[in-house]
Amino acid sequence: MPPGGMGPGQMATMPSAGIPGLPQQTPRKKGRLIALLAVGGAVVAVLLAATAVVVVRNGSDEPSGPVAAEQCIDKRLDLSGKSSTLRSVPSALRVGCKSDQAKGRITKVLRAGEGTFGGFTFSSEGCPDDSDGGARVRVSDTDTRYWDVCVRNLKGPHPGDPGMGGGQIGPGDCISGEVAFNREVPCSSSDWYGKVIARVAQESQCPSPRTMETAKMSSSSDPRPVLCLGAGGGVVGPGDxxxxxxxxxxxxxxxxxxxxxxxxxxxxxxxxxxxxxxxxxxxxxxxxxxxxxxxxxxxxxxxxxxxxxxxxxx
Structure with a gap:
């Protein structure tokens, strides 16, 4: 058989595609390209995940809809006015509880209304016992709708704690001699008259024999208008x-x-x-x-x- 010729039953070998003198493409190169794409896909996935983390971290917990309990406001409540049950309360804006502006948490919504915003008073009767006081809250500066709410400060001191002189009048709190005005004062003050040992609906429910005197809240609608006072302060008792x-x-x-x-x-x-x-x-x-x-x-x-x-x- 002549060199390069075909023997019986043999077919001629076709020349490979490509440009003469250049290396031929191989499946390995195609595999490397696929691998590169796969790695590139992983990079894209990582970048997307990082972006998602940034979005979550920079997100706001600013609530929407009506004002509700467990939301936060931009004011803290401290002692002010002469009466703990009917005193001037601050106007406040609702903010996210994770915000730097958050100062107090709403413990209960008392009522909603609409109208001008300015100086006002309202009764905080009906607030939880640990509330530090009340506030009138809007969701934005331009809103005319408001909510009267009970609030507890996010950080102490808490005027609503027993004996501190603010919030709801209850056991452990002190009142001044001006009982007609239901004035609550800190038990550390020099002018406290009596200490409340119970708050009840009727005098007959006051704990005996510890109750020496009683005082009544001015609100006729209060479900527990009677303050039972024990000995101490200006209230005289056995041994005095x-x-x-x-x-x-x-x-x-x-x-x-x-x-x-x-x-x-x-x-x-x-x-x-x-x-x-x-x-x-x-x-x-x-x-x-x-x-x-x-x-x-x-x-x-x-x-x-x-x-x-x-x-x-x-």
């Missing part, structure tokens, strides 16, 4: 001594039992004189309606009135 009440316009005033100003020691506060303890030698009766109208006493020294009466008999 009192000054001469002859010409006192401030009511009974306490005195150190070892002081000459003390004229009597309280032995009990009861409903009828027959309930006075055995060591009592006198009693005083309230001129006005009182929770416990009889004050049982053991006299330490004569009052000015008794001394003057004795002079008149000589």
């Amino acid at each position: 001594c009192i000054k001469d009440p002859t010409y006192s316009f401030l009511g009974l005033e306490k005195a150190d039992c070892n002081d000459r100003a003390a004229v009597a020691k309280i032995t009990g506060r009861v409903r009828t004189k027959n309930e006075c303890p055995a060591e009592s030698d006198k009693y005083m009766e309230a001129k006005e309606e009182a929770y416990l109208p009889i004050l049982c006493i053991k006299q330490l020294r004569p009052t000015l009135k008794e001394q003057l009466d004795d002079l008149g008999r000589t």
Whole structure:
């Protein structure tokens, strides 16, 4: 067979496609191209994931729709005004609770309304006991619709905590002598009159025998208008001594039992004189309606009135 010729049954080999003198493309190169595309796809996926993370991190938790409990506002609540139940409250805007502007969290929505925005007062009765106070909230500066809400500060101090002087009046809180105005004051202040040991619907529900006096909230619609006051502050109880009440316009005033100003020691506060303890030698009766109208006493020294009466008999 001549060199390069075809033997019997053989077919001629066709020349490979391509440009003479250049290396031929191989399947390996195609595989590398596929691999590169695959790697490129992975890069794209990673970039998309990173973008998603950025979007989530930079996203806002600004709520939408009506104002609701557990949302946040841009004001914190501190003590202000003369009454804890009817005092000026701040106007505030709703913000996301993760925002740097968030200062308080809404604990309850009391009511919604619409109108001008400015100086106003509203009752915070009906707020949860741990609320620091109330606020009137809008969702934007241009909104005329508002919501009256109860609020607890995101950070302390909390005026609504027992004895701190703000929020709802309840057990552990103190009131001033201006009980007609239901003024709550911090128990650390010098002018607190009585400490609340219970808040009830009727005087008969006050805990006995710890309740010495009662005071009533001014709101006729309040479901628990009666404040039960225990001994302490200006409220006298068994073991306390009192000054001469002859010409006192401030009511009974306490005195150190070892002081000459003390004229009597309280032995009990009861409903009828027959309930006075055995060591009592006198009693005083309230001129006005009182929770416990009889004050049982053991006299330490004569009052000015008794001394003057004795002079008149000589």
